[in-house]
Amino acid sequence: MTATTGTHRLGGCNLCEAMCGLTFTVDGGAITSTRGDSDDPLSRGHLCPKALALGDLHADPDRLRRPIKRVGTTWVEIGWDEAFDLVADGLVRTRRTHGPDAVGVYWGNPMAHSLGALTHGIGGFSPLLGTRNRFSATSLDTLPHFVIHRLLYGHQLLAPVPDIDRTQYFLIIGSNPLVSNGSTMTVPDIANRLKALRNRGGTLVVVDPRRTETARIADRHLYVRPGTDALFLLAVLRSVLVEDRARARPYVDSIDAVAEIVEPFTPEVVAPHTGMSPDDIRAIAHDFAAAPSAVAHGRMGVSTQQHGALCQWAIQALNIVTGNLDSVGGALVAAPAADLIRTKVMKRGELGRWRSRVRGLPEFGGELPTATMADEIVTPGPGQIRSLVVMAGNPVLSSPNGSRLDDALLSLDFMVAFDFYVNETTRHADVILPPAPAVTRDHYDLFHHHFAVRNTSRFTPAVIPKAVGEKHDWEIYRDVALRYRRALGRRFGIASMVESVRLRMSPVRSLDMLLRLSGRGVTLRKLRKAPHGIDLGPLTPSFPQSLHTPDKRIDLLPELIQNEITTLGDRLATADVPTADQLLLIGRRHLRSNNSWMHNAPRLVKGAARHHLLAHPSDLAARGLAAGDTVCVTSASGEITIEVDASDDLMPGVVSIPHGYGHRRGGVRLSVASTLTGPSANDLTDETVTENVTGAAVFNGVPVTMRRVADPGGKHSEPPSVG
Ligand SMILES: Nc1nc2c(c(=O)[nH]1)N[C@H]1C(S)=C(S)[C@@H](COP(=O)(O)OP(=O)(O)OC[C@H]3O[C@@H](n4cnc5c(=O)[nH]c(N)nc54)[C@H](O)[C@@H]3O)O[C@H]1N2
Ligand SMILES: Nc1nc2c(c(=O)[nH]1)N[C@H]1C(S)=C(S)[C@@H](COP(=O)(O)OP(=O)(O)OC[C@H]3O[C@@H](n4cnc5c(=O)[nH]c(N)nc54)[C@H](O)[C@@H]3O)O[C@H]1N2
Ligand code: SF4
Ligand SMILES: [Mo]
Secondary structure: OOOOOOEEEEEEOOOOOOOOEEEEEEEOOEEEEEEEOOOOOOOOOOOOHHHHHHHHHHHOOOOOOOOEEEEOOEEEEOOHHHHHHHHHHHHHHHHHHHOHHHEEEEEOHHHHHOHHHHHHHHHHHHHHOOOOOEEEHHHHOOHHHHHHHHHHHOOOOOOOEEOOOOOOEEEEEOOOHHHHOOOOOEOOOHHHHHHHHHHOOOEEEEEOOEOOHHHHOOOEEEOOOOOOHHHHHHHHHHHHHHHOOOOOOOOEEOHHHHHHHOOOOOHHHHHHHHOOOHHHHHHHHHHHHHOOOOEEEEOHHHHOOOOHHHHHHHHHHHHHHOOOEOOOOOEEOOOOOOOOOOOOOOOOOOEEEEEOOOOOOEEEOOEOOHHHHHHHHHOOOOOOOOEEEEEOOOHHHHOOOHHHHHHHHOOOOEEEEEOOOOOOOHHHOOEEEOEOOHHHOOEOOOOHHHHEOEEEEOOEOOOOOOOOOOEOHHHHHHHHHHHHHHHHOOOOOHHHHHHHHHHHOOHHHHHHHHHHHHOOOOOHHHHHHOOOOEEEEEOOOOOOOOOOOOOOOEEOOOHHHHHHHHHHHHHHHHOOOOOOOOEEEEOOOOOOOOOOOOOOOHHHHOOOOOOOEEEOHHHHHHOOOOOOOEEEEEOOOOEEEEEEEEOOOEOOOEEEOOOOOOOOOOOOOOOOHHHOOOOOHHHOOOOOOEOOOOOOEOOOOEEEEEEEOOOOOOOOOOOOOEO
């Protein structure tokens, strides 16, 4: 869409990890057009359809502009002052009566994309609560990555990123970057980067139970049975170590031990479980090891499964034993202008310093797995969560067995949500505090530069001013924090003074300090003079100096991983080969959808429904089903009703449902989203089955059955379940 009038303003998109630079046209206080900024050194003019919704979000009549409080079954708009008092009183009352752990905190994905939410929400406000019951979207997402970075490289954020612009062989496992625009890999303009890889004679291989948009443009696509990637990856590692030639760096220890422990995982042994042929597994191993440069990268598909941590370890190990770690065209770590590692803003991350009260799941980096949040709310005893703080999240739709959490929220004494929508989660709150939308705030991506495929730095001031009476998220967190401190009783001393100065410092001022402390020669002043962003060049090798392990060496076989491999081997010895009638559920994403919360933008949701269950035609035929039928899908934790489509993109035995739907719940105030009929995939996922090492959620490879519903509007028909 183009506009001929209005002022052009540069901004950054904060909707996904790609950090695209944008040019907005602003006319009469509204955004009338949005384009990619071709002068941005990282995104080079790229944008996706979601960026257009940034302006729609600003204009959305359903967006809350003032705090609201619940009165009986209705909402009443209130002033900020009253809202801050209600929140401070509610939280302090719980803390006084039941102790600090009785207040739980959950923060969602958009927190990582907002400078002020990071400085004042995750920093600032939430530490004041002093609770061990902290949860976040991390344990629905990247937790296995962070734990493996910590175990191998000594810091959770020390993440080797695919050197996509220079590699000759790119192996993508369980990720669909053509739609997601990359994750733990900030890579705007991925389509052109992958085209360039092919043009320079490179190879793209995708391993995925669905022939995805990314798989379609690959040189090779291999199906893998959901949840069995660890077996596939161990067999690839074995082939490289035993049958090929390992080329690791001198600072890597335990390679022989890895060769020994993966010995039983021959391609022949794992093939029947993974659904891949031994020849294919060997070919991948051989081609990867033989390529002039190669890099493996895995994401949601291999993180949110039972052996997610082992998968992420094996992916790192493959890069390491083939000499591709810290190597041009392999995997390299970024050197961000604002460096959260160097400045020690982000800690190394420790695993299991304490465990969750009810299920004994390990803490990592001060957070417990979200899969057990409902348990902590409903199970009586000391430390039970009685009040909940939800910051920019929608765990009723995003966490496993969301409907159980939905019920659990009803039992809270008090809940506050920081969000601009009354959605499936925030409808349970007593008070909702809405921040001004992203286009009204100064933007710098503190987090994702650590995962970027090129070192760049960009600061963009607010595109349009926030409306009178609105507050930025950082101002809300600051004011709630100050009020909470007061309600708790004033504290004196140096620590308290420092805390109060920090709370009052603006995010931009903190950014300025961070940039200076990072010592990479970028300052806020320089960034203001270069509004398209500063190019700091390609990633460069930096190991072993930049390793955070005490001896600057990598121990390739940490004990936790050793145990995992042994357990997997034992299980494999007794496991049955899966039968043809078993159905395994996986997810999928769509270019015009963003987790659970961009479904209120008409231009994104228009067109054919996207929530349908996709199944292979043979699986439908075997159950007497056809495209267009409505089926009842059942798992160990729940049941949903959904329309099916046939798709031979899916591996037989696999069905796919996207998450983020399920808006038709009472009390939700989303006029567009609540017209969508899709159910929540997370009413099927099982919170009791978690990733073995970290307790992260398992969204992929969930066993389900499906049967026809005779009358879609009424009760389920009775034929016994098949599948
Ligand atoms: N089955 C299944 N489940 C999944 C996944 C999957 O692949 N399959 N993916 C998982 C992943 S990777 C993630 S990251 C999670 C996401 O899970 P969550 O982070 O819990 O949920 P979101 O859908 O991102 O909801 C974000 C909320 O933040 C609000 N919001 C947006 N911007 C702002 C802001 O600037 N300030 C404030 N205060 N609020 C804001 C939105 O209105 C919305 O309510 O879902 C996970 N759940
Ligand atoms: N348009 C859009 N973009 C997004 C988002 C969005 O909701 N919409 N969400 C953002 C967020 S929060 C994140 S974390 C990223 C996620 O980014 P990605 O991880 O790239 O996104 P997904 O589409 O979840 O890709 C997971 C892939 O794993 C496959 N898969 C499922 N199970 C298995 C398995 O057992 N093994 C293997 N090998 N593959 C499997 C799925 O078929 C799917 O293709 O996307 C981000 N970008
Ligand atoms: S790819 Fe991501 S950052 Fe770029 S415009 Fe789309 S949502 Fe925004
Ligand atoms: Mo995510």
